[in-house]
Amino acid sequence: MPIEPIVATQALPALGLLDAAAVARLQELDPSGSAGLLPRVLATYTQSLQRLLEQLRTARREADVHVQHRVVHTLKSSSASVGALKLSALCADIEHKLRDGLTVGLGAQLDALTVEGERILAALHQS
Amino acid sequence: MNTPSWFIDDNDGIKRPRLLLVDDDEVNLMLTAIALRDRGFEVAEVTSGEDALAALRAGAPDIVVLDALMPGMDGFQTCQALRAMPGYAQMPVLMLTGLDDDASITRAYRAGATDFYVKSTQWSLLSGRLRYMLRASRTRIELERSKFKLARAQDLARMGSFDWRRGARLGHLWLSAEALRVFGRTADERIELRALLRMVGSPQRRGLMRMLNEVVAHNAVLATDVSVTLFDGRQRVVHVEAEAEFEHGHGVGYTGVFQDVTDRRVAEDRIRHLANFDALTGLPNRRHLIWRTERALEHARRLGHNAALLLIDLDRFKNVNDTLGHAAGDELLMEVARRLRGCVRHSDQVMEGALEAAGTRSHRTLEAVGRLGGDEFVALLPEVADNADAERVANRILEAMREPIFVAGQECFTTASVGIAMFPRDGLNLADLMRNSDVAMYSAKTAGRNSSAVYSPQLGGRGREKIELEGHLHKAIERNELVLHYQPKIDVRAAKMVGAEALMRWQRAGLLVPPGDFIPLAEETGLIVPLSEWAVREAARQAKSWQLNFGFTDSIAVNLPSRLFERSDLVENIHQSVSAYGVPHKTILLEITENNLMKDLHNVSLSLHRLNEIGVEISIDDFGTGYSSLAYLTTLPISELKIDRSFVRDLGITPQSSAVVSAIIALARSLGLRVIAEGVETLRQMDVLHQLGCGVMQGFLFAKALPPDDLETWLKQTVLPRKAPWIGAARDDEPVPRVRGRA
Numbered sequence: 001m002p003i004e005p006i007v008a009t010q011a012l013p014a015l016g017l018l019d020a021a022a023v024a025r026l027q028e029l030d031p032s033g034s035a036g037l038l039p040r041v042l043a044t045y046t047q048s049l050q051r052l053l054e055q056l057r058t059a060r061r062e063a064d065v066h067v068q069h070r071v072v073h074t075l076k077s078s079s080a081s082v083g084a085l086k087l088s089a090l091c092a093d094i095e096h097k098l099r100d101g102l103t104v105g106l107g108a109q110l111d112a113l114t115v116e117g118e119r120i121l122a123a124l125h126q127s
Numbered sequence: 128m129n130t131p132s133w134f135i136d137d138n139d140g141i142k143r144p145r146l147l148l149v150d151d152d153e154v155n156l157m158l159t160a161i162a163l164r165d166r167g168f169e170v171a172e173v174t175s176g177e178d179a180l181a182a183l184r185a186g187a188p189d190i191v192v193l194d195a196l197m198p199g200m201d202g203f204q205t206c207q208a209l210r211a212m213p214g215y216a217q218m219p220v221l222m223l224t225g226l227d228d229d230a231s232i233t234r235a236y237r238a239g240a241t242d243f244y245v246k247s248t249q250w251s252l253l254s255g256r257l258r259y260m261l262r263a264s265r266t267r268i269e270l271e272r273s274k275f276k277l278a279r280a281q282d283l284a285r286m287g288s289f290d291w292r293r294g295a296r297l298g299h300l301w302l303s304a305e306a307l308r309v310f311g312r313t314a315d316e317r318i319e320l321r322a323l324l325r326m327v328g329s330p331q332r333r334g335l336m337r338m339l340n341e342v343v344a345h346n347a348v349l350a351t352d353v354s355v356t357l358f359d360g361r362q363r364v365v366h367v368e369a370e371a372e373f374e375h376g377h378g379v380g381y382t383g384v385f386q387d388v389t390d391r392r393v394a395e396d397r398i399r400h401l402a403n404f405d406a407l408t409g410l411p412n413r414r415h416l417i418w419r420t421e422r423a424l425e426h427a428r429r430l431g432h433n434a435a436l437l438l439i440d441l442d443r444f445k446n447v448n449d450t451l452g453h454a455a456g457d458e459l460l461m462e463v464a465r466r467l468r469g470c471v472r473h474s475d476q477v478m479e480g481a482l483e484a485a486g487t488r489s490h491r492t493l494e495a496v497g498r499l500g501g502d503e504f505v506a507l508l509p510e511v512a513d514n515a516d517a518e519r520v521a522n523r524i525l526e527a528m529r530e531p532i533f534v535a536g537q538e539c540f541t542t543a544s545v546g547i548a549m550f551p552r553d554g555l556n557l558a559d560l561m562r563n564s565d566v567a568m569y570s571a572k573t574a575g576r577n578s579s580a581v582y583s584p585q586l587g588g589r590g591r592e593k594i595e596l597e598g599h600l601h602k603a604i605e606r607n608e609l610v611l612h613y614q615p616k617i618d619v620r621a622a623k624m625v626g627a628e629a630l631m632r633w634q635r636a637g638l639l640v641p642p643g644d645f646i647p648l649a650e651e652t653g654l655i656v657p658l659s660e661w662a663v664r665e666a667a668r669q670a671k672s673w674q675l676n677f678g679f680t681d682s683i684a685v686n687l688p689s690r691l692f693e694r695s696d697l698v699e700n701i702h703q704s705v706s707a708y709g710v711p712h713k714t715i716l717l718e719i720t721e722n723n724l725m726k727d728l729h730n731v732s733l734s735l736h737r738l739n740e741i742g743v744e745i746s747i748d749d750f751g752t753g754y755s756s757l758a759y760l761t762t763l764p765i766s767e768l769k770i771d772r773s774f775v776r777d778l779g780i781t782p783q784s785s786a787v788v789s790a791i792i793a794l795a796r797s798l799g800l801r802v803i804a805e806g807v808e809t810l811r812q813m814d815v816l817h818q819l820g821c822g823v824m825q826g827f828l829f830a831k832a833l834p835p836d837d838l839e840t841w842l843k844q845t846v847l848p849r850k851a852p853w854i855g856a857a858r859d860d861e862p863v864p865r866v867r868g869r870a
Contacts, residue, residue: 025248029161037161045154073196073225077246078154095225 017123022083045082046124049075053117060110069098072113087116144261145169149179149205150194150223155246159192162250168257176200180208183215190261191220193240195231203238210239217267219260281305285387291369292380293343297321302385309365309385311357326355346371346378352388364392407457408464411497416505419493420557423509426490427550434550435517437506438564439467439524442542442576444502445605445657447534455535460502462534463541466527467496470520471506501605505564514549514581521545521579528577542577544568553582569597573652599635600645600654604661608634611665612832613683615841616803616825619817622854624846626681626716628805628825629666630832631658650688659691663715664704669835670715671708676839682716684746689723692731701743712742718769720748724759732763739764746803751791760798768795770821772806778815789819796820813853828853 023038030037052071059067076091090113097106146168150156153174160170171188173179177200179193191209195202202222209215222235222243235243241264244256281287287306292299297320304314310326312318327335335353342349349369356362369383403415411419420436427434441463448456472494496506506524511517524545531538546568554560563582571580580586603609613627633640649655666683673679691697705712717738724731724747735745746767751774770791777784788804795802804816807826816824829851830841845851 022248026158029158029165029250035161041154041157044157048153067198070196070198074152077225078152081154081158081248 017084017120019083019085022081022085026082041082042124045078045084046121048078049117049121049124053114053121056110056114065098068110069095072098075113075117084116084120087113087120090116143167143169144190144257145188146171146257147179147182147188147191148172149174149176149192149197149202151175151197152194155194158248159250159253163254163257166250166254168254176202176205176208179205180212183209183212187214187218189219190257190264191218192244192257193220193222195222195224195228195235195243202240203234206235206238206240217264217271219264221257221260278303278305281384282308285309286384287386288382288384289369290372290380290382291320293378297324298380306385309387310355311359311361323355326357327353328356343371343378343381346373349381349383352392362389363387364389405464405498408461408498410464410468410504411495413497413499416495416497416499416507417557419495419497420507420560423490423493423507424550424555424557426493426509430490433511433513433516433552435508435511435520436548436550436560436564437508437517437521437524437579438499438546438548438561438568439496439504439506439543440546440568440572441502442544442572443657444541447539447541451535451537451539458534459532459539459541460498462532463502463528463543464496464498464504467504467506467524470523470527471496471508505561511549514547517547517549518579518581521547525577525579544571544576545579546571547579547581549582565598569601569652576653596640596645597648597652597654600633600649600652603633603635604657609658609661609665610634610834611662611669612834613669613838614825614832615830615838616681616684616823617829617853618823619813619853620822622846622849624681624842625823626684627838628684628718628832629662629669629686631662632832653690655688656691656694659685659687660700662686663701664707666715667704667708667710670710672835673839674710677842682714682744684716684718686718686720686748689719689727689731692719692734693727697734698737698741701738702741713744716744716746716767718746718748721750721752728759732759735763735765751787757794760794760800765800767801767803770802770804772826775804775806775812775816775826776808778812785815785819788816788821792820810853 026038026041027033052075055067056071058064059071072091072094076088076095079085079088079091090109094106094109094113097103097109144167146163148156148160148163148170150159150172151174156172156174160172163170171182173182174197176193176197179191180200183191193202193205197205200208206220206222209218209220219241220239222231222238222240223246224231224235224243225246228245232243241260242256244253247253281303282305285308287303287309289303289306290301300318300320300323302310302312302318307314307316307318310318310323324332324336331354335351338351339349341347348371349367352364352366354362354364364387366386366388367383368386369381371378372380372382403411403418405412423434444456444459447459472492490509493509494507496504498504506520508517508520525543528541528543531540533539546564546566548554548560548564548567550560553563566586567580567582570586571578574580610632611629612632613629615624616626616628617623618625631642631646633642633645646655649658662685666685670679670683694700701715702712705714719731738745744766745764746769747765748769749771750768752771768791770788774784774788774791778788779785792802801823802821804812804821804824805826807813807816807824807828809828812826813824813828816822830838830845833841846854849855
């Protein structure tokens with residue numbers, strides 16, 4: 001496995017929040033880093049995260065469970081892809097609850113999701 | 128970059144498969160796209176179901192990957208919409224679902240997805256799955272194609288498959304579209320087994336049902352041809368072939384094919400018919416008759432009854448062929464065949480193998496009349512009580528010939544001669560019965576034709592050789608085995624040929640049969656009539672040939688038996704013969720022996736007058752040997768007397784002979800007839816004859832009877848160079864008045 005690109009990407013401050021194994025998998029897709037894959041993925045994720053958090057806020061206000069469900073589903077897989085594992089795990093829990101129609105502790109979990117999301121977003125914005 | 132090994136893996140048949148990737152999660156979309164491009168796919172990315180359908184409308188990829196959950200149209204709806212688009216029914220579609228999302232998996236299949244894949248970052252697994260789907264899709268397309276090809280091939284072969292499952296009553300039957308077409312039905316119609324069975328005629332249906340029950344009971348292979356009448360009334364022959372299907376060791380049904388084999392069967396029947404029946408008359412041919420006769424004899428032997436073989440030969444059929452042409456002859460044979468068919472039963476069936484199926488009296492269906500060849504027919508009567516039974520059929524046949532047959536625009540009267548041989552009395556096998564019916568048939572011919580004769584050992588007792596000879600003589604004219612040799616008639620004073628006598632020879636199998644061996648036989652059997660008619664024609668032809676070769680203008684003498692003079696058509700016959708070759712009537716000189724003439728003087732004289740009127744001259748052969756009334760010489764139109772060889776032989780030896788000869792010469796001179804001596808072998812005989820006043824003679828002294836070509840050679844090498852010992856021997860210094868004809 002090439003060493004040099006990993007060293008290079010560690011320059012990104014947000015990487016500290018992301019799972020190393022997941023990042024390594026991403027790097028496998030662009031071993032030399034010449035395609036600028038990692039920055040592009042993270043940029044896409046940042047936009048996506050921003051939009052989804054916004055959608056979630058609106059959906060909670062409007063009590064639109066369907067949109068909430070879709071948001072956590074999408075956020076779950078994209079977060080897992082980039083290595084935001086805590087966020088992804090939160091999304092998975094909420095998705096299960098929503099699918100099974102459980103509401104106990106759902107509000108607190110959605111709050112926690114928003115907090116974690118904002119935290120990652122902030123870190124990504126710094127980079 | 129080195130080419131990865133999977134890139135050239137041609138298993139999916141596509142070097143760089145085009146993939147449409149649909150995911151609203153842009154991160155995933157991006158990562159998946161990059162991973163798959165890296166693995167040899169050409170990826171187009173869209174982020175919604177709506178965009179996906181738009182992309183598909185623009186052009187088809189090789190495979191589609193759909194995220195299940197998306198805002199707007201989700202993956203399931205997109206997949207359903209995709210399947211509804213023309214050309215996308217078989218498109219491989221992979222649905223991406225979340226882990227442990229069982230509901231989505233079920234929904235994915237229901238929406239028409241080919242397969243599902245749990246989202247993960249295991250890109251190689253995804254790529255492998257996609258390649259597998261492409262291969263499966265390709266295999267499926269090939270399968271569809273080969274299924275289509277099979278259907279087409281089956282259609283061309285008028286063949287289609289069916290399945291049958293056991294069940295209540297007649298069970299359940301499924302026919303493929305092609306099989307339905309075999310029975311004249313379209314693909315969207317159905318036929319129940321009951322309806323199929325109803326297409327089979329009721330007598331055969333019972334047998335078929337029995338056979339089917341038997342086969343099914345043993346799970347045996349089914350292979351049979353069935354004649355059916357389709358709904359539209361067409362008659363077809365359908366071949367059915369099927370094998371039992373088993374589940375857990377029990378026969379549960381059959382699977383097999385129907386094939387319309389009507390054309391093949393028609394062709395087979397035609398071939399069988401051609402092999403067994405005479406093309407001209409449609410009657411059983413020799414081969415088929417032999418087959419029938421052998422079967423009939425087997426039965427007769429087993430059941431101990433008589434059988435009869437009737438050999439039927441048309442009388443004077445050759446005349447029809449010769450005078451009216453072969454087309455007319457064929458026409459006549461066809462009509463004769465039609466009449467003969469009316470005299471016996473069952474001539475039309477081909478029955479190999481069918482016989483055993485019918486009961487003990489089945490041998491009677493062997494009864495038939497067939498054509499052996501030419502104008503020979505055979506009637507086979509498989510069971511008769513006695514001679515009278517067979518003779519009744521023979522008489523029916525003779526009776527059937529009585530009505531004139533209209534051919535080539537004229538009425539022909541045809542008679543037949545029938546020879547009867549009985550099994551077992553006249554022969555125990557086919558060969559003996561055929562031979563003896565032949566013997567009987569010739570005896571019927573000898574007895575005057577238009578009659579039948581039952582074989583008897585007395586007929587056979589005439590000696591095998593003679594019978595054979597007779598049989599062969601019968602065909603001698605057709606086979607061109609007869610020839611005429613010519614003995615020159617010599618005017619000794621002028622030392623030149625003044626005519627010739629035609630003498631018949633038979634070239635049989637490379638040997639010359641002497642006239643003494645077959646002329647009496649021909650007389651006895653009546654064959655002398657066609658033989659003589661042929662001789663007249665041939666002599667006319669030869670005269671023409673000589674006329675062209677060396678200016679021959681004399682006459683050729685042909686010997687005719689008295690029975691020929693009795694025939695009303697003799698004059699016409701001779702007229703036709705000479706006209707055919709464009710020679711004058713006087714070219715033919717007819718010789719009749721004194722004995723023959725005296726036998727039936729009254730009938731013959733009429734003929735002689737008519738012949739004389741058209742210019743044909745008559746010579747009395749063997750003159751002086753018959754018990755004759757010299758009175759006839761004054762009333763008959765005779766031109767020439769031929770001194771019998773017995774008088775000539777004794778000339779110069781006994782004085783009596785020269786007395787007779789000079790008396791004959793004197794008689795001829797006073798009646799104004801020509802005189803000629805035959806059997807002249809020595810110069811002495813020649814001298815004496817010449818001195819007595821007979822200047823024209825024939826005999827070995829001059830030449831024996833020669834083939835036409837040899838006679839020409841003899842003329843060129845002996846007569847014209849005046850080289851023969853007899854030339855110049857007749858002294859000119861003794862003026863003896865020559866006998867001249869009446870000019």
